[in-house]
Amino acid sequence: MLTKLPIFEVLDELVEKLVSDKRAVLSAPPGAGKSTAIPISLTKNPAFSNGKIIVLEPRRLAVKQVASRMAQTLGEPLGKTVGYRIRGESKCDEQTKVEVVTEGILIRMIQEDQQLTGISTVIFDEFHERSLNADLGLAFCLEIASVLREDLKILVMSATLEISAVSKLMQDAPIISCEGKSFHVTPRWQAKPVAQDQIVGKLITDVILQAFNENKGSLLVFLPGEAEIIKLASTLKNKVPDNCHVFPLYGRLEFKDQQKAIKPILEGRKIVLATNVAETSLTIEGIDTVIDSGLSKRSIYDANSGMDRLVTQKISKAEARQRMGRAGRLNPGVCYKLWSKTQDGSFPDFSPSQIENSDLTPFALELAMWGSNIDGLALLTRPNKKALSEAYKVLQMLGAVNEQLQITKNGRLLSKIPLHPRLAKIILIGGKDAALLTSILSDADPLNNVDSSDINLRISAIKSYKKQTSSNSGSLRIPTVKRIMKEASRLSKHLINQSDYTIAQLVALAYPDRIAKRRKGERPRYILSNGKGAVMAENDPLRSSPFIVACNLDGNLQEAKLRHCTPITLSEIKKLFGNQVLSLKSCEWSKRQKKILAHHQEKLGQLILEEKVWRDPPINMLINAMLEGVEQLGFFHSENAKTFLARVKMAGDKFPDMSDKKLMATRSTWLAPFLGGIKSADDWKKFDGLKALKSLLNWEELQLLEKLAPAYFISPLGRKIKITYENELPEISIRIQEMYGQITHPMSAGIPIRITFLSPAGRTIQTTTDIASFWDNSYADVRKDMRGQYPKHFWPEYPSKSQATLNTKKRNQ
Template structure:
């Protein structure tokens, strides 16, 4: 049967011959992975070997085997492959399928890519970090060194237009999709809230087996879910159904068994996203999609990655659905309702947006001028800065982010830079630890002690150990052992080289809570055997940004820390406000990062440092903690009224360093602040000239016609005075003050000092309501003067003389 891809091959070959670059969009089932490289080989369009990148080792090996089978040759002749730890290539190889990281290493070693004529990025829609970097580097090579280098980007579900635009408006070619129709079946209603995901998937798988024929492929987010669903469905499987599992950590034999056609009856394959692309699983006509994907998320603030389980995107769901229509008409059962489909994101996030960028930062530094690289999605600044900080701490970059000799050595190792650093400095046994830390935990559910895992690698005595994982670790350790160098160190010391930011010191208290040298918090599960250890090196965390759960760690002696990390341990004087103790705490501390190894009182802390810390304490406590005497309160109000300074609480707190700090000498606690003379500090802050201006604009008192100084109250925002009505007899103009010459508010009192009138217009009061006040007051206080014309009466505080 002719594959859909064959219809567009002439157009694709012509685009590559004339433009040297192209973007091919071909939905699942089109046959692009095997059809395109062979067509380019037959057409002779490539002036050198054809290099095709695959995102996964299983897919790379399977694609090479299928193309070799098409040519009737064994793998390693015309068609070959290279993956980590394995290769099948020869001088005769013309098409080489590799995993994506291998291209980066080839480019770093020989940027002009000798003998390579074409680079094909297959399944680019997965947007892996290595694919994005590889495309950026290859594109720069084509522009600067190799105009004849052909670049082809192939994708199943990606929005291909931005990729074509990135490649200088490369020709965009589309192929038809799958050869057979697929019927989609959604759930009638969402799963019940309390119903476990694995239970819903097991039920849906049993339903699909009962309603259809042919092989069934079920998509689950991870190995744990695969094992649990397998346990639920196995007792109910019909006799003619054979169960297989498929995930990245499996051995090759079991992976091949899942891919091969069933020898009899039907097969059921429980798989992760490894089965989404490139692989053609023979005799699969039914897909059950759990609708979930597991992704790595890196938090730049915490410096930690964690795996999160999310709903798939519509593109991923379409990709999975296409698996059912590769060889015959099929069915796709979705574990969500049709209505929920609209809430799915269009595409999954690019790995570069959410991953740990330490390896990328090292690759960019090795490449040199990487600032102008054309990334489809640029790396986030925060995550890249965090990665560079770690590489600097490991000695892989210098202070200017240039790669060091040590960094170049790490870049050539097939390991995360952390583990590469440990391998090259940790001495004998570092390879075994590096292999262990690169693999999934072989002793899940057996506590967090890393030493327990290392002992399991020396024997097969533990009954619950994952034998396959242990075997992979031992094999990888042998491969890495040739890179071991450095003095002999124990495993804890080796681990501290890889994770200098995750050395953990137990906090005080009963709970096993720890502070990491990088500044973040972490905790052990209750009852963990390591819970009583004072110092740990943490090698695996769940990535919670608030307080991560420690999944794997090893105790370390303080003497070892002091010996290995002496260059990072230093005495530091601190003078800080303690919110708990409500006082300044001056300490001399010996620190390793955020960890305090020794803590002593700093008796002769400089007065300036103490004052600075106390200022922080005042900001914490608020202005109310200061000694606001009547004098200080009045002065603050006067300054504010006069407009000579902002006297709001926010402004005063913000400017504490200026007006308060110089007068905090000898004070250290919240209690001491009661002795702080606020008025003196505010006066000093004003200076002589503004103090003179203050007396003009906001005087403390108003001089009455009798010559008495009546104090002005500024506390309400409107200056006011209270005085006996008879004291303002003869006053014909209302008193005014301030820069805007605002009228004083006068509270006029009776002879018994009770308010009888409030006014801001004294002449208006004389002409208006005074007559009524006079009439009432004469009857109540007949011994005091109440003249008909107060404007021309003499002010007095005495009673009238008797006649």
């Protein structure tokens, strides 16, 4: 009996608070009866007779199930007192007092009538799931109640949520707590820690068979997703007795097949393999054993890449309690957890809300339609600013909002189509196969084990199946195909235009940031117009396509794998985005090739559609590019340049700083005029920068430099002998006979030049920094050695008084 449900213990208090405060928060565990008993009870209270009671459920399956249970309780058919509405399906009439809807339906109701005319109460059931539309719907309802409808009553119900935060959000709404009606459930952990990749496979199969043998009732098995359910169902088929029925239960499953899993069976036992759709709102008859993989698949959106990743993650502790509680709804039960007790602590307390990790494009479109600033909305969790900014950029690409982020006429039309704005764009444009295309893009892959990622192949396969002319029906996933065809039929009702665009162009208009060009090389790697990378399977027939549009990627942050795409021609791209294609001429230094590259490019976003060599860029662009190259390459000073720099350094503070650091910092001033014709690293290495370096000094400074730190020493014979400045002292190397008669030591910048005396054969004899002392002291020993080795040459006894010569004795005579 309905009156035996625990919720009736607090029902009077709840109604009183709703009447007085117009809002309330109810905390009630599964089995309390909140989803069905409260709406029915409110219909019988005069305070709620001024309009419908809207009940929000997080999933389509829960909508139908909750509405059916209420109608059954009243002994009425669906659509009378209690009805429901989901996308593409409705069972309501003028007499309907309770309407159970999905959260997206509520958003549409609000956008079409911001006063919610004819509605007395909005109930948010299972709010702890924190869907994006639930958060947004509550924010809209709170604003409506504050500004337009003071009489609107709002009730938030949750089984696991930290409700104090919700109460505060609702202006300190009263909190009513209800104890649940559940039986004891015995938890059974694994003896040892289990790695995540070991759970879905042999382990879960073994545990299911163990639980089946150890217990008498039916089993509910929680798995991460649809693929794991289908695979495990196939495995169990030959491992369980004939009187044991294995039923799948997931969101995309046909409703009649979902009902098979939920309804009691007449004989035997059943094993229900379910995703998290079975965590809340559903009562599955006969279940006393739960097997929990501890895993769930979540779609994680990355604002940087603009892509979703489907990630298998650990569930939260709150979700684990929900799952475990399923075994104790009707009788005492047992829960087999596929992790060890020591691993319990690694589970987060609560799962993240959708607003934290979802694509916010639909959210942003609703905000633009609402016309409210995000800062003014009562949201339990604020959206990430970058993610919201990226969402608005997508809407701008689709023409849904203007530069001021205000809704456009096009945006209003998109919002009326119950699809992601990208896919709604395809329906709005229209054209042949537009509805079928969007339906395929909204669902799972209809093909089994095919190499091609081509979306056109999927369209052709479904059309052939529809005509019963398909020769490859074995590769089709028939349940998926039927679901796609049904959705396409529904979406065709929204087609108002008929364009002549190709499939490739329709996809490109929905995903302009994912138009991609093949990179050079053997591997089928692509660069997208948003600057991200993608890779195609090596055996994909489209691997050589020069241009594609990516419509489904795996979201890998390094290089996403292409799942579905369509080839597109350059002419098709230009026809669509000709006004957005930029003609750019670039002249830049290539760090990889170490040379200047000058190109004439046509770009769409960050994608280079066409590129040609620019043969005559202006000299100033070439110079600027080479200056960047110099920064990468550094200086390769010639010997002459090194000597000049050393002379300047030795000359002292009267001259500019010509360190490499200073020269690099000021290169655009002194070097640029001399870089004509220098275009590569090889050219730069051959470049003699002496003339450019000398330009840093004026005429007077050059003359002073020559005086203080001369480039040459003039020998007694009048010859120029180059002075080197690489070492601590300036140096010259000269034949000893050429210095006869030199009595003062040569100087540079006030420092004695180190003289290296050479023999007639050019070999080093001795060095000195005091030539007068050398003549007076060391020369006698040198003379003695040299006379023996070079008897034909002149070796005077008094060199300081002798005449310099380069000749032998005979020639001197």
